[in-house]
Amino acid sequence: MNLPTPLALILILSGAWSLVVWPPFLRRVLKDPRSRDEHGRSTRFRTVHIMLVSTSMILGAATLVIGIRALIA
Template sequence: MELPTPLSLILILAGVWTLIVWPPFLRRILKDPRARDGNGAATRFLTVHLMLISTSMILGAATAVIGVRTLVA
């Protein structure tokens, strides 16, 4: 696939941005008192946020890879 260089760079930037922004948010979620119940088990709050963060990071990594592959190709 061929893309103009500026579009490839935007994809790379968007992917890297996603991979930088979400890990600190995950650390805050893990420390949040709503993440665990009284027995220490994960709550829906934690589960939903883990799914959101993992999906976003997977899509961010895929976006960055696509950007790099279109830049190199």
């Protein structure tokens, strides 16, 4: 892959940012009273946020890898 160094660095920074920012958000969601109903079962609030965080972290990891590969190549 032929990508200018500044753009590869932006991809690396963006991917790292996603991997740093989302886990604390997920911890807050899991502690939120709206994440479980009165019987202790997961709510849609929890499910939606877990999917959001999972997707964002997967895309962040992919962005980080693409940036690193572009920087090395």
